[in-house]
Amino acid sequence: DAVFLFLATLIFMLLLNVKLTLYAMIPLPIISLIALFFVRLLFEKFKSVQESFSFMTEKVREMISGIKIIQAFQQEESESKNFDELSRDYLGKNISLIKIWGTMFPLIFLFAEIGMAIILLVGGQQVIFNELTTGELVAFFSYLGIIVWPMMAVGMVTNVFQRDNASYKRINKFFEEKPDISDTPDAEYRDIKGDIKLENITFSYDNQTILDNVNININQGQYVGICGKIGSGKSTIAKLILRVIEPQSGRILYDSVDYRKIKISS
Numbered sequence: 051d052a053v054f055l056f057l058a059t060l061i062f063m064l065l066l067n068v069k070l071t072l073y074a075m076i077p078l079p080i081i082s083l084i085a086l087f088f089v090r091l092l093f094e095k096f097k098s099v100q101e102s103f104s105f106m107t108e109k110v111r112e113m114i115s116g117i118k119i120i121q122a123f124q125q126e127e128s129e130s131k132n133f134d135e136l137s138r139d140y141l142g143k144n145i146s147l148i149k150i151w152g153t154m155f156p157l158i159f160l161f162a163e164i165g166m167a168i169i170l171l172v173g174g175q176q177v178i179f180n181e182l183t184t185g186e187l188v189a190f191f192s193y194l195g196i197i198v199w200p201m202m203a204v205g206m207v208t209n210v211f212q213r214d215n216a217s218y219k220r221i222n223k224f225f226e227e228k229p230d231i232s233d234t235p236d237a238e239y240r241d242i243k244g245d246i247k248l249e250n251i252t253f254s255y256d257n258q259t260i261l262d263n264v265n266i267n268i269n270q271g272q273y274v275g276i277c278g279k280i281g282s283g284k285s286t287i288a289k290l291i292l293r294v295i296e297p298q299s300g301r302i303l304y305d306s307v308d309y310r311k312i313k314i315s316s
Contacts, residue, residue, distance in 0.1 A: 077161035096216035244270035251300035
């Protein structure tokens with residue numbers, strides 16, 4: 051509706067006085083340049099704010115899920131300081147965004163008002179020289195006031211678009227990520243019953259061996275508990291069985307079939 055309103059008002063202004071309309075349109079290219087300039091800034095600022103918010107919420111989730119460990123090792127003060135730093139970073143990026151946002155709208159309004167000042171100057175001279183009636187000048191001011199709304203709409207739409215665009219880019223980046231583990235060419239779909247066997251499994255993190263020649267046999271319906279100290283490989287075994295990661299050597303069998311020959315979707 052803003053575009054239609056702008057075009058309709060512009061036509062009425064041209065029909066009333068072409069010369070005065072052209073003078074009134076002088077600020078429009080400047081407003082367009084301002085909008086284009088702030089489009090890029092707003093995108094980067096919105097992206098930065100959302101990334102900071104993501105880090106902060108992830109830290110909260112991590113602290114809540116590991117609250118017993120934090121209390122056991124008396125790390126409350128350290129974790130509080132870390133969260134405080136993340137909060138301050140989020141606050142700072144929001145303030146930076148608001149500064150950009152708060153600069154864009156006043157600039158748009160400023161040049162919109164400059165258009166009215168031009169109308170007052172040029173139109174006033176035309177009224178003095180009887181080239182324009184007082185009623186037509188008042189009508190021109192009314193039309194220009196109507197045109198200001200589409201100018202405001204440009205700023206608001208730019209703001210909303212860049213905020214949503216930043217969210218879209220982050221989500222799209224996530225969907226475009228390709229998994230490190232994929233089906234082998236000879237993989238087939240199988241109906242898995244539940245027998246799991248780990249044969250001579252070895253796995254390392256950064257040249258530090260976590261699992262060395264591990265063998266585990268889990269029958270269908272059997273419950274198995276794995277105990278050990280932190281860093282002993284309990285979570286690693288679970289990730290290997292779920293094929294989130296793959297062993298450096300050895301193999302894992304589902305129902306006596308190497309799980310590399312079974313489609314991940316199975």
